[in-house]
Amino acid sequence: xxTYLVTGAAGFIGSDVSRRLLDDxxxxxxxxxxxxxxxxxxxxxxxxxxxxxxGFTFRRADISTPEGAAEAWGEEKYDGVINLAARAxxxxxxxxxxxxxxxxxxxxxxxxELCRQRGxxxxxxxxxSSLYGAHNPRPFREDADITRPFSPYxxxxxxxxxxxxxxxxxxxxxxxxxxxxxxxxxxxxPDMSVFRFIQRIAEDMPVIxxxxxxxxxxxxxxxxxxAGTVAALRPLGYEVINLGSDHPVPLRxxxxxxxxxxxxxxxxxxxxxxxxxxxxxxxxxxxxxxxLAWKPTTSFEAGLDACVAxxxxxxxxxxxVNTLD
Numbered sequence: 478x479x480t481y482l483v484t485g486a487a488g489f490i491g492s493d494v495s496r497r498l499l500d501d502x503x504x505x506x507x508x509x510x511x512x513x514x515x516x517x518x519x520x521x522x523x524x525x526x527x528x529x530x531x532g533f534t535f536r537r538a539d540i541s542t543p544e545g546a547a548e549a550w551g552e553e554k555y556d557g558v559i560n561l562a563a564r565a566x567x568x569x570x571x572x573x574x575x576x577x578x579x580x581x582x583x584x585x586x587x588x589x590e591l592c593r594q595r596g597x598x599x600x601x602x603x604x605x606s607s608l609y610g611a612h613n614p615r616p617f618r619e620d621a622d623i624t625r626p627f628s629p630y631x632x633x634x635x636x637x638x639x640x641x642x643x644x645x646x647x648x649x650x651x652x653x654x655x656x657x658x659x660x661x662x663x664x665x666x667p668d669m670s671v672f673r674f675i676q677r678i679a680e681d682m683p684v685i686x687x688x689x690x691x692x693x694x695x696x697x698x699x700x701x702x703x704a705g706t707v708a709a710l711r712p713l714g715y716e717v718i719n720l721g722s723d724h725p726v727p728l729r730x731x732x733x734x735x736x737x738x739x740x741x742x743x744x745x746x747x748x749x750x751x752x753x754x755x756x757x758x759x760x761x762x763x764x765x766x767x768x769l770a771w772k773p774t775t776s777f778e779a780g781l782d783a784c785v786a787x788x789x790x791x792x793x794x795x796x797x798v799n800t801l802d
Contacts, residue, residue, distance in 0.1 A: 478501075478503050479710075480555050481556060481558070482555050485603075486561075487524040487535075488509065490657070490702055493700060494559060494561065495533065498707060507524075508540065509562065511524075515799070516667060519798065522791070547591070557598075558597055559706060560588050562580060562584055564633075565630065568668075568752075568754070569630075570633070581630075582636045585640055588600070589644045601652075601655065602641055604654050607627070608626055608638075609755070615758075619764055623635055653717075654718070658697050659696045659697060661696050661698065661699065668802065670728060671781070674735045675785055676788065678736055679792070680796050683746040686729075686745055687750055688754070690727065690728050690732070691727050692728055692755075693727050693758065695721040705765060705769060708771050738781065
């Protein structure tokens with residue numbers, strides 16, 4: 478069994494990666510600064526399900542500074558580091574790009590330095606499909622051009638990827654970069670479409686749609702993402718790997734399916750296309766299949782069922798989570 482540092486451990490993906498490692502009887506040190514980028518009650522809900530589990534230690538720390546990263550790290554000897562601490566989301570990054578660069582670029586740099594200094598060879602970085610922009614052919618392959626990002630969020634993740642390659646080249650770190658495609662699931666981020674659509678349909682609030690609703694996203698269920706993330710701890714040298722469902726879904730279909738499950742019609746408020754958004758995403762996952770023996774196992778229909786069930790079970794407080802941009 479190994480010992481792993483998971484940053485962003487109270488986050489949507491980080492909490493499930495931590496859960497999966499603990500289920501496999503590994504030791505996990507989870508770090509998170511519990512910021513208010515979105516409603517902290519979601520982070521508290523996720524963290525509560527990890528607290529008290531055998532092998533889990535939580536540290537509240539901000540990895541964007543050397544002092545904070547060292548506090549998150551502690552004195553443990555790690556078999557690997559999984560960096561899931563990040564500011565995520567396209568539209569919020571337009572309002573506060575500095576926060577994105579602090580978390581996503583500086584935070585990654587601090588952890589890479591600690592890996593170098595303390596002899597930890599394995600580093601896994603969460604990156605994003607937003608890097609592919611609008612000029613690459615679909616499905617997106619990992620060797621596509623990522624030099625034309627549309628948002629500070631995408632640009633910050635691209636910069637973090639470049640740092641990773643540098644540390645692999647100079648210091649021999651074994652680094653796997655995972656480009657996630659539109660992750661959804663129970664207790665998800667409230668700025669993401671699935672949470673927003675379910676809540677706003679259930680509570681008879683307007684569903685805000687940017688553009689015509691025909692833009693497509695390669696929705697990928699959280700449990701599949703966490704399984705791929707843990708699989709990426711194996712030695713690979715230096716690799717960039719897509720994790721997606723290989724099944725793009727139009728946003729309008731998501732609204733229709735959520736409405737059907739909730740038994741309510743959506744009140745759609747149409748708005749112009751949002752700056753920074755890409756029209757469509759679609760992952761080529763052949764590399765994940767060959768290198769990680771990974772493939773998604775949750776259909777969008779089953780994943781949406783789980784999201785609706787979670788929301789209805791937690792509705793007393795989830796109904797008041799802010800889902801506006």
